[in-house]
Amino acid sequence: MGKDIREDIAWAQINKDVLASVQSPRKLYWVILFIALAVFGVGIGCEVMNYRIGLGVSNMDNPHVWGLYIATFIFWIGMSHSGTLLSAILHLMHADWRKPIYRFAEAMTTFSLMTAGLFVAVHLGRLWQIYYALPYPNERWTWPNFQSPLLWDAMAIFTYLSSSVIFLYIGSIPDLAICRDNIQAGWRKKLYSILSLGWEGTDRQWRNFRITYMTVACFLIPLAVSVHSIVASDFAMSQQPGWHVTSFPPYFVAGALYSGCAAIITLFVILRYVFKFEEYMTLPILRKTVRLTFAIAMVWTYLNCIEFASAWYGHSQADKAVLIQKATGPYAPFWWSMIFCGSVVPFAMMVKKWQVNIPIMFAVSLLLNLGMWLERWMIVSPTFAHGYYPWSWDHDQWPSLVQWGIVFGSFGWFTLLFMVFCKIIPSVSMYEVKEMVYHRTLAKKKEELGLEGGH
Amino acid sequence: MSVSNLLENWSKYRHTHPLDDGGHADWNAYPSPIKWAMSIDLDACTGCNACSVACYAENNLPVVGKDKYAHGQAMHWMRIERYWGEPEKAIDEFDSAMNFQLVAQNFDVDQGAQFLPMLCQQCEAAPCETVCPVGATNHTEDGLNSQIYNRCIGSRYCSANCPYKVRYFNWYSYPDQEHAWPEPLNQQLNPDLTVRTKGVMEKCTFCKQRTYTARNDAKTEGREIRDEDVQTACQQACPTGAISFGNLFNPESTVAKQWSAQQVDLVKEKQDKDGTPDNKLRGYRILEELRPFPSIMYLERVRESAV
Numbered sequence: 120m121g122k123d124i125r126e127d128i129a130w131a132q133i134n135k136d137v138l139a140s141v142q143s144p145r146k147l148y149w150v151i152l153f154i155a156l157a158v159f160g161v162g163i164g165c166e167v168m169n170y171r172i173g174l175g176v177s178n179m180d181n182p183h184v185w186g187l188y189i190a191t192f193i194f195w196i197g198m199s200h201s202g203t204l205l206s207a208i209l210h211l212m213h214a215d216w217r218k219p220i221y222r223f224a225e226a227m228t229t230f231s232l233m234t235a236g237l238f239v240a241v242h243l244g245r246l247w248q249i250y251y252a253l254p255y256p257n258e259r260w261t262w263p264n265f266q267s268p269l270l271w272d273a274m275a276i277f278t279y280l281s282s283s284v285i286f287l288y289i290g291s292i293p294d295l296a297i298c299r300d301n302i303q304a305g306w307r308k309k310l311y312s313i314l315s316l317g318w319e320g321t322d323r324q325w326r327n328f329r330i331t332y333m334t335v336a337c338f339l340i341p342l343a344v345s346v347h348s349i350v351a352s353d354f355a356m357s358q359q360p361g362w363h364v365t366s367f368p369p370y371f372v373a374g375a376l377y378s379g380c381a382a383i384i385t386l387f388v389i390l391r392y393v394f395k396f397e398e399y400m401t402l403p404i405l406r407k408t409v410r411l412t413f414a415i416a417m418v419w420t421y422l423n424c425i426e427f428a429s430a431w432y433g434h435s436q437a438d439k440a441v442l443i444q445k446a447t448g449p450y451a452p453f454w455w456s457m458i459f460c461g462s463v464v465p466f467a468m469m470v471k472k473w474q475v476n477i478p479i480m481f482a483v484s485l486l487l488n489l490g491m492w493l494e495r496w497m498i499v500s501p502t503f504a505h506g507y508y509p510w511s512w513d514h515d516q517w518p519s520l521v522q523w524g525i526v527f528g529s530f531g532w533f534t535l536l537f538m539v540f541c542k543i544i545p546s547v548s549m550y551e552v553k554e555m556v557y558h559r560t561l562a563k564k565k566e567e568l569g570l571e572g573g574h
Numbered sequence: 575m576s577v578s579n580l581l582e583n584w585s586k587y588r589h590t591h592p593l594d595d596g597g598h599a600d601w602n603a604y605p606s607p608i609k610w611a612m613s614i615d616l617d618a619c620t621g622c623n624a625c626s627v628a629c630y631a632e633n634n635l636p637v638v639g640k641d642k643y644a645h646g647q648a649m650h651w652m653r654i655e656r657y658w659g660e661p662e663k664a665i666d667e668f669d670s671a672m673n674f675q676l677v678a679q680n681f682d683v684d685q686g687a688q689f690l691p692m693l694c695q696q697c698e699a700a701p702c703e704t705v706c707p708v709g710a711t712n713h714t715e716d717g718l719n720s721q722i723y724n725r726c727i728g729s730r731y732c733s734a735n736c737p738y739k740v741r742y743f744n745w746y747s748y749p750d751q752e753h754a755w756p757e758p759l760n761q762q763l764n765p766d767l768t769v770r771t772k773g774v775m776e777k778c779t780f781c782k783q784r785t786y787t788a789r790n791d792a793k794t795e796g797r798e799i800r801d802e803d804v805q806t807a808c809q810q811a812c813p814t815g816a817i818s819f820g821n822l823f824n825p826e827s828t829v830a831k832q833w834s835a836q837q838v839d840l841v842k843e844k845q846d847k848d849g850t851p852d853n854k855l856r857g858y859r860i861l862e863e864l865r866p867f868p869s870i871m872y873l874e875r876v877r878e879s880a881v
Contacts, residue, residue: 507861
């Protein structure tokens with residue numbers, strides 16, 4: 120396997136290439152931006168209907184009180200986790216190959232959390248009273264219910280979102296200073312001057328920066344694990360068949376990392392082309408990401424088997440009935456597609472040639488995420504269709520176009536935020552890529568000199 | 575707003591488990607401790623739906639129309655479920671989930687249709703209460719699940735966690751819809767309670783407006799609640815007298831007598847059922863094994879085959 124990136128790129132060249140990305144991307148950028156805006160518009164239209172007429176337009180009904188909104192909410196929360204995996208966990212493990220791709224992965228974390236937050240709002244029957252869920256002091260002395268997993272959920276997400284924004288921002292400060300120094304005109308100059316907080320790159324600043332960055336990284340890692348465990352608690356702490364599963368928290372975390380890694384591959388391919396990052400987002404890095412994704416795919420498959428086995432051997436007839444319903448009932452096509460996309464498709468990532476084949480990996484990553492979206496849907500809906508009480512079984516409910524429209528629109532919203540971000544903040548970390556080149560060059564020199572202990 | 579204040583306030587409305595003790599009941603407003611409970615005799619039920627209609631009239635339930643009803647968006651707090659086939663057979667063949675499905679779909683009309691009036695079971699350890707993020711559904715001292723419409727934000731978690739699926743969500747702004755109360759039905763709206771806006775959850779209250787009045791009257795007159803003080807709308811309308819309702823803590827009430835005759839106790843663990851096969855006991859509570867401690871006892875139908 121080749122080196123992660125070419126070692127003889129000059130530092131000035133790195134600055135030039137990355138700064139070009141925020142100024143003159145390929146035309147495709149604007150096409151993507153326009154499409155994202157249009158898709159988001161569809162979502163807005165649907166939400167206006169949802170809000171004004173009432174949630175009935177989503178076609179939800181009395182057993183099916185939750186639907187695609189909650190499923191897609193979990194999907195977006197899940198997608199956020201891999202950003203933290205790449206930026207914080209691999210940072211602590213000194214995995215150098217993450218350096219050119221962690222910035223956009225961290226941005227993905229932030230923006231998918233923002234997208235997930237919207238679904239909480241969309242889902243509520245009385246959106247205008249959403250602040251009741253906040254523990255704020257008021258003259259009525261009423262508090263939210265601290266026993267409710269939904270409240271833990273809201274708190275976990277707010278904490279995770281604010282921490283990952285801070286982490287993303289702190290990590291970009293040296294790069295923002297480079298932008299400030301190289302872009303001399305317009306609103307960008309002002310923006311970068313403010314955001315870079317007077318960074319000069321002195322020894323002391325670097326030392327403080329390192330400590331801060333490491334501290335926030337350490338803080339973020341337990342959050343990443345806890346957030347999706349808490350989302351899993353929404354289901355696992357309830358009493359319903361198919362939800363009341365002890366293995367849900369690790370299962371959700373594995374699923375989250377899985378869909379997140381798949382999304383990183385998708386975005387990797389897009390950014391590499393749109394921002395001409397071929398030199399930085401190289402094929403060896405793609406290969407490593409693909410291998411990581413494959414490993415997580417197998418963990419997810421294993422946990423899936425555990426879930427099925429515990430339902431099958433658990434002697435809870437209602438649980439078993441839900442499982443059988445998933446595999447043979449009206450949800451069967453989606454359930455089997457989930458198995459296919461989530462557990463069969465990843466074997467394409469075992470083929471060494473395909474690991475660096477961009478079109479194939481792009482297609483695979485999209486299929487994986489389709490599978491992971493279906494997984495969330497298959498967790499939420501079949502339980503409502505086939506719960507404890509046979510009279511309330513409803514196998515015919517189908518989400519309306521309004522519901523699908525909002526799900527569709529959320530992808531536009533995410534793409535919009537993400538693409539605008541990449542045009543303003545450098546999506547490749549310049550200073551860390553320089554570290555790579557520096558380390559590598561040093562190691563090479565040492566090799567040439569015949570010294571031991573190369574990096 | 576201090577933390578101690580928060581905890582005190584909060585714990586007041588979070589009942590402890592019925593197994594531990596009776597909770598932190600504050601009986602000042604009550605003539606004596608009350609636990610509202612019901613028993614429904616399925617042998618007497620003819621499935622006439624009068625209880626359901628009475629509930630619509632008493633509790634300002636909107637009529638949603640054919641389309642929304644077919645969509646499962648109806649608001650019937652009291653619903654009559656119709657079953658075919660013998661539950662006995664269903665229980666015998668309940669050995670695998672597959673059979674469970676087969677039996678549920680099996681049309682066995684030999685014994686005729688079987689009816690079951692289903693309403694909120696007012697569980698003592700209610701799965702709906704703990705999950706509400708804003709605490710809009712709570713347990714009252716007299717043993718009811720209260721639903722605070724003004725506090726509800728419509729997350730629908732309560733309904734998701736309800737094993738009986740007896741909570742109904744306002745999917746639309748029903749009071750604004752023409753078929754909710756077409757003229758002159760709007761004239762009979764009950765002024766003792768509200769109509770509900772879109773986006774809130776609602777469910778059976780055991781006719782809260784009636785029990786509240788009865789309890790105040792008893793308190794004023796300085797006596798205990800008696801059976802004749804209060805009837806729920808469904809009970810009042812039932813032509814065969816299948817429903818009885820009253821204070822379970824009062825041993826003289828019909829409900830208390832029925833419960834003890836059937837050896838049904840509010841707390842499942844304290845139940846001491848006569849295990850002999852020909853014990854003639856008909857009382858049971860639905861999904862009791864999930865331990866929500868429901869407050870409604872059903873009396874099994876006496877089948878011709880068993881006589």
